[in-house]
Amino acid sequence: MTTVSRVVAPVDAGWKRFAPWVGLAVGALALQAAFAGSNAFPGGLDTLISGPIDEAGAWMRENRRSHPLFTGVFMPISDIVDWVVSGLADVLAWIPWFAVVAIGAMLPITRRMYRQALLVAVVMGYVGVFGLWELAMATLAVMIAAITLAVVVGLPLGVVASRHRRVEAALRPVLDAMQTIPAFVYFLPLLMVFGIGNVPGVVATFIYALPPLVRLTVLGITQVPSSAVESSKMFGATSLQTLVKVQLPMAVRSIVTGMSQTIMMALGIVVLIPLVGAGGLGTAIFESLNQRRPGRGLAVGLAIVAIAIVLDRIARASAERDPLKRLAPGAMAGLAVGVLVIVAVGRGAGWVDFPAVWKPNAFDPIDDVVTWLRDNLRGVTRAMNDFVVADVYLPLRDLLVDVVAWPVVVFVTGWIGWRLRGAKLAIFGAAAWLVIGAVGLWSATMDTAVQVLLATLATLGISVPLGVWAGRSPRLESVLSPFLDALQTVPSLVYLIPFVVFFSVGMFPGLIATVMYSLVPGVRITALGIREVPVESVEAAETFGATPRQILLRVRLPLAAPTIMTAVNQVIMMVIAMVIIAGLAGGGALGFLVVESLARSKFGQGVEVGLALVLLAMLLDRFTEAAADRLRPPAGS
C-alpha cells in the first residue's frame, strides 16, 4: 500500500503538495516568535544525570578496594586482563627481536605466501629501525589481548546467535550501538570501573573489535550451504558434531577474512588509549601532537600501519584454507624448529633488543618542510582559516545557538523525521534534542552539529564527484585506491599534526583532518553505487539518444541515489568520530568537553557528553538511513 501512495503522491493537485511545507514554515516562525529572546534551553535539569554519576564516581573511588562489586567482579576481570597483557608484553620483550620478525613471517610462509612473509619482515624492520620497537610491542600486546578476548567472547556469541533467531534479534541493536558510539564515550565509564592503565585500554579496544567478529561469525555460519548441514544431519551427527565438524570449519574462512575489519577497528582505538593511561604507539603520537612534530607523527603513524599489515597478513594466512597451498608437515616442523633455534641463539648470545642503528628522527626533515611551508604560505593559510572560521562557521554557530529558539530546532527535526518515516522517527528526533538540552549541553551540541555539518558538506563536496568519476573510470579508481587505503589505515590523529602546525590550534585544522579522514567511504561507496547501475538501464537511455550528461543526471545518479545516501550516512558517522578527536586540537564543543572530563575525571560531565554524542550520532544515522530508504525505488511486489 505504501508503494502505491508514494507513486500516486506527485500527482496530487495544486496547493496540497505544499501543505506540509507551509505547515513547517508557519510552525517554525510561530515558535520562533513565541520563544524569541529565550533561545537558551531552560536550565535546572543539568545535574539530573551528572549529579548521581559524580556521586557514583566518588563512591567508586572510595570503595574500589573494599566493595564486593570490585573485589569480586571488576578486580578479577581487571587482574586477568592485566595479567594477559603484561604477560604478552613480557614474552614479546623476552623473545629476541629478530625471532619476533621470524615468527611474524612464519605463518605466511607455511601457506607459501612468501611475498607476504617478506612484507611482514620488512615492515617490522621499519618499526625497529625507527626506534619504535618497544612501543610497537606494547601496542601489539594490547591488540592481541583485545582481539583474543573478542574471539573468546564473540565466537560463542555468534554461534548462539546463528542458531537462535531471538538472540540474534536481541543482539543486533546492541552491536549496532556499540559501533555507532564514538570510542571516547566508552573511556570514562571504563576508567571509573577499571582505573587508569592498560586494562580500560584493552577493554575499549575489545568493545570495538567485538561487533564485527560476532557479525562475521553469524554470517559465516549461516552461509554454510544447507546441503552440507543436512548431509551431516542425515548421517546422524548430533548438533554439536555438526557445529564442530562442519559449520565452524566451513565458516572459519569468512570469519578470519573479516578479521582485517576487526583489526582496523581495533587499531583506530588502540591509538587513543593513552588517554586512559595505556601505553604503546599512541603515546608517541600524542607526544608528536603536543610537540608539533608532524615528521615524527608520520613515522609513528607508519609504524601503526606496519602493525596493521602484520596482523592482517597473519590473519589472511591463517584464513587460507586451500590445502594445496600449505607446506608439507615436515617443512612446517622444520620451520618451527628453526624459529626455536633462533630464539635460543638470540637469548644465549644476549641479542634481544633492537640495535639502535638509526636515529629515530629520520623523518624530522618533514617537520622543517612543514614549518617552512607554514612560514611562507602564512598569508594564504591565514586567509583560508579566517574565511572558514569567521565567515562561515562562527555566523552559522551563532545563528543556531543564539538566534534560533530551541523549540524551532526540536520542531523542525520532528517534522523532517515525520516526513521521512513517520511518527516514530519524529518522536525520536525531537526527544533526542530534548534530552540533550536537559543535560545542559544544548549549545555545545549545536556547536558540534555545525562542525559536523560543515565537515560533512566539505567531505561530500569532494568525495561524491570523485566517487562518481571513479565509478565510471576504472583507471581513476585504480590510481586512487592505494591513496584511499593509506588514508584509511593511518590513524586519524596523525592527520591532525601537520594541520595543527599549519594553522595552529583551533577548529579549522580539525576540520581539514576530519574531511581527509572521512573522504574514503564517501568515494568508495559512491563509486560502488555508480558502478552498480544496471548496464541495461544505461544502454536503454543510450538507444533513446541521451547524451552522456543526460545519462549521468537522469539515469546513473537517480539509480545510485540510495547508495550515495548510504555513503552520506557513513561519512557522517566518520565525521562525528573525528570531530571529537579534533577536540584535541582545539576544536572546542563536545570534543573539548570529552577531553576535559577525561583529564579531570569529571565523570558526570563525561557521561553526559557521551550521551549527547550518542544521541547526535543516532539521530543523524537514523535520519540519513531513512532518507536512503525514501530514495530507493519501490520493490517489485
Added chain:
Amino acid sequence: MGGPASEPRIVVDAVWKVFGARCDEALAMSREGVGRSDVLEATGCTVGVRDVSFEVLPGETFVVMGLSGSGKSTLVRCLSGLTDVTAGSVRIDGDDVTSMSSSQLRALRRSKLSMVFQHFGLFPHRRVIDNAAFGLEVQGVSKVDRRARALEVLEIVGLAGFEQHYPQQLSGGMQQRVGLARAIAVDPEVLFFDEPFSALDPLIRRDMQDELVRLQDRLQRTLVFITHDFAEAIKLGDRIAIMKDGVFDQIGSAAELIRSPATDYVREFVRDIPKTKVLTARDVMQVGEGGEQRVHADVVVEHLLPQLLSSDSVLDVIDDSGRSIGVVDRAAVIALLEEQV
C-alpha cells in the same frame, strides 16, 4: 528385477506436507478438495505433498519422478525426517519416523539410512577419505577402522588413488562418486537419492547410472530415487511413481506406465519414450499358439525385431518354466513402432 516378496521396508501412509504458518487450516481446506493455488491464495500456504501413500520392498528401487516443483524433494525430506510431515506417517522397518524424538531419529539414521544429495553436500574442508568416513566418524568409529572402510568404498566407486584430494579438486562426476561412497560407507539398509545426477552432464550421468545399477545388483539395498528424467527412471526403477503438484498420479513399472497411463499427464510423459526398448514380449503378446521360434517373456521388444522381420511367422512366448503363454506377431510390433513416430 523386482524384490523378493516380504514385509515392506518403507511404508508411507497418507503423507501431507504443507508449508506456511496456517498449515492446519490449509490442510483442512485441501482435504475438502480445494485446489493447490486456491489454498495458496486463501492461506498463503504451499501444499508440497498431498496425500501420498506407497510402500517400498527390501531390495527394491523405487523411483519418484516429476517436473520441477512437483514436491519430490519435499517428499524425500519427509521420508528421511529432514522435514516434519503435516499429516500421515512414514514407517521404516515398522518404526514411525514422523513421531520420533530427535535422538531416536539420529539413532535410526546412524543405523539404517543414508542419502545422496543433488548438490553433493560434500565437506570442502575435508579430504575425500574423510568425507567418505564422515558417517562412521560421527558414530564414533576409530580413525583406523573408518579410514579402512572409506578406502574400501572409494575403491568400489572407482576413486582409488584420490583419497587425499579435496572435493573441489575433483570433477562433478567424481564429486558425486564421493557422495555415493560416503552414503554406502555406513552400510545403510535404505538409501535416499535426491536427483543425485541432475547436475552432471549426460555422459557422466550415464556412467553414474551404470555404476549405481552395478552397485545395487551387488548390495541389494532399498533405494528411493528422485529424478525428473524419465529415461533415468526406467533405467533404475523397479517401480516408478509419477508425481504432479504434490500428488502421485500413478505408480507402476515402466511397462505399466506406458501400456496404461492413468492420466493425461502420465501419457504426456511416456509419449516420447522409445517403447520398443521398454516393453517386453509379455506386454505385446496375444493369446495363441504356434510359432517355430521361442522367446522369453521378459525380452524387450527391440530384441525381437530381427527375428520377426526376417520371417513371416509368429514368435512363441514362454515363461520361466518354459511353458508357452502366448504369441507375438509382426502386426503388434509394427503398431508399436508406428505409435512411436
